Amino acid sequence: MKTIFALVAIAFSICLASETYAQATCCPDFDIQMTLDPCGSKDHATNGSGGPGGGMGSLCQNGTYTFFATPGAAGFFYYWSVSGGVIVSTVANQVTVTWGSGPTGTISVFVTNADSSCSKRITKTVNLRPGPKASFTHSSSDTVCLNTDVAFTNTSIGGATVTWNFGDGSGSVVNVNNPHHIYTTLGPHVVTLTVSSSLDTSPPRQPTVPKCVCTSVFYDTIFVVNGQSLTILDMGCKKMLCAGDSGHYCAGVTCTTYNWSAVGGTIITPNPTSAKCIDIVWNPSAGSPQPLVALSVPAACTGACSNVDTLIVPVLYNGIPIVGSTLVCVGSNTFYSIPTLSGAFMHWSITPSGGNIITADSNNEFINVAWTTPGNYTIHCSYNNPLTGCSGSTSLLVKVRPIFAIGGSTQSCATCVAGYYTMDGSVATWAVDSNGTPIPSLSSTGSSLTITMPNVTTTTIFTITATAGPGHCNATASVTTTVYPLPILSAITGPSPVCPGSTQTYTITSNTSGIPIIWSVNTSNGGNGGTIIA
Numbered sequence: 237m238k239t240i241f242a243l244v245a246i247a248f249s250i251c252l253a254s255e256t257y258a259q260a261t262c263c264p265d266f267d268i269q270m271t272l273d274p275c276g277s278k279d280h281a282t283n284g285s286g287g288p289g290g291g292m293g294s295l296c297q298n299g300t301y302t303f304f305a306t307p308g309a310a311g312f313f314y315y316w317s318v319s320g321g322v323i324v325s326t327v328a329n330q331v332t333v334t335w336g337s338g339p340t341g342t343i344s345v346f347v348t349n350a351d352s353s354c355s356k357r358i359t360k361t362v363n364l365r366p367g368p369k370a371s372f373t374h375s376s377s378d379t380v381c382l383n384t385d386v387a388f389t390n391t392s393i394g395g396a397t398v399t400w401n402f403g404d405g406s407g408s409v410v411n412v413n414n415p416h417h418i419y420t421t422l423g424p425h426v427v428t429l430t431v432s433s434s435l436d437t438s439p440p441r442q443p444t445v446p447k448c449v450c451t452s453v454f455y456d457t458i459f460v461v462n463g464q465s466l467t468i469l470d471m472g473c474k475k476m477l478c479a480g481d482s483g484h485y486c487a488g489v490t491c492t493t494y495n496w497s498a499v500g501g502t503i504i505t506p507n508p509t510s511a512k513c514i515d516i517v518w519n520p521s522a523g524s525p526q527p528l529v530a531l532s533v534p535a536a537c538t539g540a541c542s543n544v545d546t547l548i549v550p551v552l553y554n555g556i557p558i559v560g561s562t563l564v565c566v567g568s569n570t571f572y573s574i575p576t577l578s579g580a581f582m583h584w585s586i587t588p589s590g591g592n593i594i595t596a597d598s599n600n601e602f603i604n605v606a607w608t609t610p611g612n613y614t615i616h617c618s619y620n621n622p623l624t625g626c627s628g629s630t631s632l633l634v635k636v637r638p639i640f641a642i643g644g645s646t647q648s649c650a651t652c653v654a655g656y657y658t659m660d661g662s663v664a665t666w667a668v669d670s671n672g673t674p675i676p677s678l679s680s681t682g683s684s685l686t687i688t689m690p691n692v693t694t695t696t697i698f699t700i701t702a703t704a705g706p707g708h709c710n711a712t713a714s715v716t717t718t719v720y721p722l723p724i725l726s727a728i729t730g731p732s733p734v735c736p737g738s739t740q741t742y743t744i745t746s747n748t749s750g751i752p753i754i755w756s757v758n759t760s761n762g763g764n765g766g767t768i769i770a
Contacts, residue, residue, distance in 0.1 A: 263354040266347050267306050296367035296450035297337050305329040305345050305358070312354075315346040320364070335364055367450030368395030370431040374456070381463035381541035385418050388427070395431035395452070403427050403458070419460045429454045464489055465541040468531050470549075475578040477518055478626030479553040485529050486513035488545075491537035500527030500551065522555025522630075526575055552577055552621055558632040565709035566610050566636050569594070573602035574617060574630065582619040590636060610638040640664075640708035642715055644700065649720045650691045656700050656715060657684040664702035671697060689719045723748040739769070 320341025375387035403425035467488035500520030560572030620627030644656030668678035730742030
């Protein structure tokens with residue numbers, strides 16, 4: 237019996253030793269996975285090393301994604317690296333990455349235990365499809381005072397929808413490019429701009445995989461501190477003033493001196509430098525910029541907060557400037573706008589006919605015009621406010637320039653004459669080059685160009701470029717001409733003499749392919765001695 241027990245103990249000891257050795261030398265089957273794959277990117281695994289498929293599929297440029305190493309076994313350390321992106325954060329076996337704007341990226345993790353007896357590196361390749369890149373700026377520094385109106389400007393690249401969150405619990409603002417926000421609570425507020433593409437930009441996938449869009453997120457922090465920035469208060473109740481009306485305006489803080497100024501109006505308050513409140517008569521002239529009142533006070537009056545402010549005043553007057561390009565190309569679409577005129581009705585028109593208003597032409601502060609014909613045109617906008625009883629109109633001269641284009645030979649032969657011309661008959665300066673080398677002797681000025689092609693011995697590409705005179709959208713136009721060398725024919729081979737009524741074959745060769753050879757048959761005395769049958 238003792239012998240039996242001893243054998244059992246020996247066997248048990250060997251099993252334990254064998255299991256300990258296996259644990260020390262066999263590593264888990266590590267892999268890299270995503271915590272969320274809403275686009276079904278695993279249908280597009282790319283080549284890589286380590287793990288099934290070797291790739292993480294098709295993700296979005298500028299997108300942020302979280303990855304983790306599996307199985308996440310205890311007692312291991314994880315060292316992450318990426319190319320084509322930046323690491324946002326790492327926590328144990330998890331990493332968050334924002335990818336760049338390139339076509340591909342790689343993600344790699346080195347996993348090891350404390351004594352390095354089990355180590356493995358896994359690398360995955362990521363295909364990156366086009367996606368928007370979110371970014372924004374704001375009118376203030378990162379530190380502002382309570383009740384400061386901060387203007388945000390969307391500077392994102394691409395994207396069809398934008399969503400703002402100002403970080404103070406006020407909710408989201410959707411599809412407003414350049415919003416304003418007034419902070420009424422203290423503390424740091426993280427401003428978030430989320431920009432998304434309008435269409436599914438992913439490659440074809442399995443029918444069961446939902447469509448997705450590319451999204452990019454940009455953050456910035458606004459620190460709101462105690463204090464009061466300077467603000468100008470409009471003490472009137474009218475939403476829209478008429479030319480000749482007056483307004484009453486006050487500073488939001490009390491100071492010893494005030495530096496008031498007005499654009500498009502006259503301050504009628506005596507000694508305005510000592511007045512907290514002033515009156516202005518608004519009398520803007522046609523074509524003058526939007527009326528506004530500006531104020532600055534001594535810096536000591538507002539401390540760390542802003543000591544300047546500007547207030548745009550809504551005044552309806554003749555000649556309100558239309559904003560938009562005055563020099564456009566035929567075939568282009570251009571936006572034109574006037575400031576928001578609260579309570580006013582407006583109507584847009586174009587004279588003479590040469591542009592189509594493709595948006596609503598009435599009761600819109602803006603229009604989109606498709607320019608169809610070169611020429612000079614006037615955009616008109618009339619407006620009236622039935623509540624205040626004032627009205628006005630404005631106009632803008634727009635020059636629509638033609639597209640400069642040329643025509644001419646696209647194929648020619650050595651020593652042949654080729655011709656070129658401007659499509660609209662305008663005078664241009666012509667230049668010719670061969671494979672990038674100018675040929676000054678062929679240069680000319682005029683509405684057309686006629687040249688004798690050089691005697692080339694090989695097929696050569698010539699570029700004919702015309703530089704337009706003033707009044708065109710584009711400065712130059714070009715045509716490329718392929719010039720073939722003159723063929724050199726061999727002697728005709730075939731039987732001679734021949735018997736009447738017989739059929740014979742004759743051949744000739746040329747150093748140039750693609751050029752037809754024309755045959756004819758005649759006798760030595762000029763008569764027709766045979767018929768070509770093929």
